[in-house]
Amino acid sequence: MGNTRSQSEELADMLADSRKRTLELVSDLDDEQMMGPELRIVNPPLWEIGHLAWFQEHWNLLRITDDTFAPSPLLENTDELYDSMEVHHDTRWSLPILSREDTLAYMQKVLDLTLEKVEDPSAEDDYFARLATFHEDMHGEAFTYTRNTHGLPKPPISDADPSILDGMPDGPYGGDADIPGGEFMLGASPNAPFAFDNEKWEHPVEVAPFKIALAPTTNEEFAAFVDDGGYGKREFWSEAGWEWREETGAGHPVYWMKDGSGWKIRHFDETRPMRPHAPVIHVNFHEAEAYSRWAGRRLPTEAEWEFAASMSEPDGGSKRTYPWGEEPPNPRLANLDGRLLGVVDVAAFPEGDSAFGLRQMMGNVWEWCSDDFGPYPGFVADPYKDYSEPWFGDHKVLRGGAWATRSRMLRNTWRNFGTPDRRDIFAGFRTCAV
Numbered sequence: 001m002g003n004t005r006s007q008s009e010e011l012a013d014m015l016a017d018s019r020k021r022t023l024e025l026v027s028d029l030d031d032e033q034m035m036g037p038e039l040r041i042v043n044p045p046l047w048e049i050g051h052l053a054w055f056q057e058h059w060n061l062l063r064i065t066d067d068t069f070a071p072s073p074l075l076e077n078t079d080e081l082y083d084s085m086e087v088h089h090d091t092r093w094s095l096p097i098l099s100r101e102d103t104l105a106y107m108q109k110v111l112d113l114t115l116e117k118v119e120d121p122s123a124e125d126d127y128f129a130r131l132a133t134f135h136e137d138m139h140g141e142a143f144t145y146t147r148n149t150h151g152l153p154k155p156p157i158s159d160a161d162p163s164i165l166d167g168m169p170d171g172p173y174g175g176d177a178d179i180p181g182g183e184f185m186l187g188a189s190p191n192a193p194f195a196f197d198n199e200k201w202e203h204p205v206e207v208a209p210f211k212i213a214l215a216p217t218t219n220e221e222f223a224a225f226v227d228d229g230g231y232g233k234r235e236f237w238s239e240a241g242w243e244w245r246e247e248t249g250a251g252h253p254v255y256w257m258k259d260g261s262g263w264k265i266r267h268f269d270e271t272r273p274m275r276p277h278a279p280v281i282h283v284n285f286h287e288a289e290a291y292s293r294w295a296g297r298r299l300p301t302e303a304e305w306e307f308a309a310s311m312s313e314p315d316g317g318s319k320r321t322y323p324w325g326e327e328p329p330n331p332r333l334a335n336l337d338g339r340l341l342g343v344v345d346v347a348a349f350p351e352g353d354s355a356f357g358l359r360q361m362m363g364n365v366w367e368w369c370s371d372d373f374g375p376y377p378g379f380v381a382d383p384y385k386d387y388s389e390p391w392f393g394d395h396k397v398l399r400g401g402a403w404a405t406r407s408r409m410l411r412n413t414w415r416n417f418g419t420p421d422r423r424d425i426f427a428g429f430r431t432c433a434v
Helices: 005-026 031-035 045-061 078-082 100-117 123-149 219-227 239-248 285-294 302-310
Strands: 176-179 182-186 203-207 210-213 256-259 262-267 270-273 311-313 316-319 366-372 396-399 415-418
Touching (some): 005 100, 005 123, 045 100, 045 123, 210 302, 219 285, 239 285, 302 311
Antiparallel strands (some): 311 316
16 A cells, blocks of 8 residues: 655655755765775765666666566666676776766656655655665765865755754763663664664663763863873784774874874864864774773673663663654754764753763764674565675674764664774764773
8 A cells, every 4th residue: 555645745855855965965076076086985976976876776766576677777787887786896986987967867867757656655665765865865974974085175065054053062071871781672673664674673682781971982082092102002902903003004093183282183174173072083993992991991882872872761661762762853952964064062962862861872973882793683684685784794883873964864773884994984982881
């Protein structure tokens, strides 16, 4: 049975809004910037926007069943050009991809046909329209950190609104919350409107009592580790972390630079004094783990993180969709959707606190957890089989979303993941007492 018109309108609005943001993120880039220098960690933006159109066409227009697809794409050879699992990353700068003008026309045609289809969607169409939206939202965040990686200006996001911070606290927000632990259901409920395969399904886990920081680790806190020579002290690093540090020669976070007696940080094309009470960002798992050891603390497991973010009462209770409850995210609850074009102090957004008083469990920075990214019991890959399973085992879990993450994607059960050496993504961390 088809969905109601209101649901169709919601899907159409999401698809159109995601595309609007994509186009904003590349609107001011010239042809040279649309290709960018060849780097292992990012894609050429011109290839990436073509990939978005290919993905939407593949799953929303060509899909007959989950395993069969119509043999009549809008353009020839798009699988050979834009299928990310078949096109090797290093070749994406040299492929005969569409011109900018033709790529934009392809994107628009696919979107128009998808919007026609969701006017009266089936339940399956609903799922795949959301999949295409969230996939494009994720790439929108990737476009944003790609711009930062290349030192380009802040993106021209039309929804940016610094007045959101008016009247909010700033500065530090220190201390720990006591989390009582207990059994709870880790993962997404089958009643959730949408969930990725790596969230499926909720299952009971036992969490021992623990203490977790009320806020993410700040620049000031991390600078103490750097200034103490923490990058050069082997005892704080895992074997893999020390190998990474030796190979890269890293001695501080990637965008930091010393200016006299203080630190400055590059943010897009601007270098400015370090804000001491903003969360440290662009640190990888190895750096987060080493800092935690230096501080006599540790990273949370993702079960601990989800328990602390989602339980509705300090002594347990029911499980919340968001740290603050069931109300969908809005600009007063979390730093999301790129509205502030960067991180803010850890004291901000008190209205988004969890039941335990934890601040910014959603938004500002992604938070590294100690776990390897892996399947939940009974895992079955969704139709988009390449989303999770290829990355099990050699990636680490990230939770909570960052300032550039689209709020419509997120919930407490949402699992992101990255290789432990990634420093370009908008990631920080919070720690637990040992």
